[in-house]
Amino acid sequence: MSTVKLTVNGKAVAVDVEDRTLLVQLLRDHLNLTGTHVGCDTSQCGACVVHMDGRAVKSCTMLAGQADGASITTIEGIAKGDELHPMQAAFRDNHGLQCGYCTPGMIMSAIDIVQRHGGQLDEATVRSELEGNICRCTGYHNIVKAVLDAAGRMKVSQAAE
């Protein structure tokens, strides 16, 4: 057992976990943050993507201990109260989700994609960048639309800040 100290969605937490505990298990089983999902065992599907120190990571593919001292943001932590993150709003407005299972990971990856590419996104880039997130429902058409839409919205909201 080890104590892992980290910040999750802005809140400092210390959790005693078995050494083999994965970050996603810490989030889901110990902190009850069940928005982060597990869809595969091989780091392919991306349903578990969260941000660690502002960077997208697959939380099923790292030990909780590797996140010691880090700042983690999950799908539960990106809206400001009732105000959705522009990526969340774009997914809703563009019907970028159906069953919702891949959606948290998609949104967390998509935010990272927009942050890395700034305003230089096009459809081909979005499709290429989403290689690590699998969706079985939407055929990706509306997810790609949502990411491109959100890229514009995020630019606007950054400019406003």
Add this chain to the structure above:
Amino acid sequence: MGVEGIGARVVRKEDKRFITGKGRYVDDIKLLGMTHAHFVRSPHAHAKVKGIDSSAALKMPGVVAVLTGQQIVDDKVGNLICGWAITSKDGSPMKMGAWPAMAPETVRFVGQAVAVVIADSKNLARDAAEAVVVDYEELPAVADMQAAIKSGAPQLHPEASGNQVYDWVIGDEGATDAAFAKAANVVKLDVTNNRLAPNAMEPRAAIADYDAAEEHFTLYTTSQNPHVARLVLSAFYNIAPEHKLRVIAPDVGGGFGSKIFIYPEEMVALWASKKIGRPVKWTGDRTEAFLTDAHGRDHVTHAELAFDANNKITGLKVKTYANFGAYMSLFSSSVPTYLYATLLSGQYNIPAIHAEVIGVYTNTTPVDAYRGAGRPEASYLIERLMETAARQLKVDPAQLRRTNFITQFPHQTPVIMAYDTGDFNASLDAAMKAIDYAGFPARKAKAKSDGKLRGIGVSCYIEACGIAPSKAVGSLGAGVGLWESAEVRVNPVGTIEILTGSHSHGQGHETTFCQLVAERLGVPISQVSIVHGDTDKVQFGMGTYGSRSAAVGLTAILKAMEKMESKAKKIAAHALEASEADIVIENGEFKVTGTDKAIALPMVALAAYTAHNLPDGMEPGLKESAFYDPTNFTFPAGTYICELEVDPGTGKTSFVNFVAADDFGRLINPMIVEGQVHGGLVQGIGQALLEHAIYDASGQPVTASFMDYAMPRADDVPSFNLSHTTTLCPGNPLGIKGCGEAGAIGASAAVINAITDAIGKNNLEMPATPDRVWRTIHAA
């Protein structure tokens, strides 16, 4: 009526919880004292279980119990059933091999459970499962269908000699032979329809909770049809009588057919929960999904199409071998028979059809309905045949289809189905215009000068949805009726709850079903809630599959709404001292037509519940229910055209354009319909280009993870160009045909027709991987 009524692109009510991480899937639920199950699964495709030693596992920390197949058989938990009886051509019933929830004696596919470990945590259960020692005696296995039917092949079940499930026929063999005897041209084709893994993104999961005091079970499970699960668990598996078993299917992360069936893990969790006296949770991992979720497709077919001298089809002969895997899954028998062979007429006037379907056991995961279920196999076959015929007869493939389209409705095919309506020329025209079909030769020439092989492929699909008229399916062997039920509850404050037996696992019912209420009453959808997925809340229901939720489920809601409105109008007329016939409903009010007299819905509802001043003899309350049984299947149809380029140096396919022109009848929410089509198209493209569940000769699965099984990724597929042509379905009052499966049914033939057009060689099996395409290009 209004901005949220039928036809409006309303954003989904359910989205807020999904985009904020507040969805509630089975694995998100924790119960007090909950234990965790991990299954001990066979590593062999075929073996005798000679003994199980769980002594070491039982000594490990946190282990509560190790339970085996012999124990579940001893406790008289029923074997898994197949719920649709099919009769072979010799009159004998299908041959169902015994399938216990965990194998006491013999395992017949890799991944079949022989024991389960129950422990205080998931990790501890997993650790202990490693310590369970199973003594297997390996038996010869057969995974390939053609090998399984040869004499001397390993035999799976004593009940099924020659590994044959059934040998079933449909159509008029004499008339078909006569058509072929007189044919001017005959086109022959051998087609393999590749095995697929459904891969809903949420792995299956179950939590069983036994209450000893009440002798009552609660099961949370990943189901598309919780009431069917309760019925089967109760009536056939002896878990508990229905009133002592509550089944809840909360948010479910995709189904595509794979979550219709009641699986061994759910049975074991329920049984184990009673045995140990604590809740039991099982959550599958992805490899377990590949090993145990029912697979789809897996047909090998020889077909021949006869033409007269005017290129009119005169007959169709089909012989199909369908792989069932090791056991008959719940609806597996119906998929390659009544859901497949009844659609072999396609969109075409074919006077004589004869089809024979031979079901085969192999040492592989059981096969059942997967998005489209039999109809993709039929559509792929007939559309590959039409393309092959066009090439052989040297006519334009679109024109050959047009020459043979059914244009008069209703149309009785020679294979049971009676198409009620359609306009196949309209969807073909729309698709050809959208892709600029006429301009294709110039684009092909341009691509050639760039060193690329460009092809175009047409696919004109039809499907039978709105499953299904109960009397008709009953006469064909179905063990259940396929109606739907609904209840409309108007609360005393005028808010409305709709209880439905349909189940949403991505389809957006919480929005579309509200749109019907908004349409009829003129109230905002925020005033309406959809209640589903819980057998304690909804009286009964048959669930969601076969594109049935709008055509059947929503019609049931409409019927209940009509009853409720009728009563509400009586209350309104009484309050307004007007004639019931003069009451109209607008913008949430009951109005006396031609006057300014009105009473708002909440006041009508309050009057119904206070019952201070109701018409004489009227019961209080405002709640009505209805059961709706469809009169016929519905027949969504359309044309997909795909234009793509093949790189002759690598065999890699790149999409240029993909257009879809669908006729789904009336659309409730076009945004959601488009989403359904996008997803279906990518599943069809996935089958055509990427996906294949492969076994080696010994029955070992080669593709049991996302590293080995090629799921479509965003950069594998294009954006789509969709349009709709509309003929309203005459079979239901809303005119709805259904849209859930069309994309998966029509897309794969368009892709393969386009690739074979590009490379100038007709024989190409799915999935058309770059390797396979390159070899086909360069074959002698």
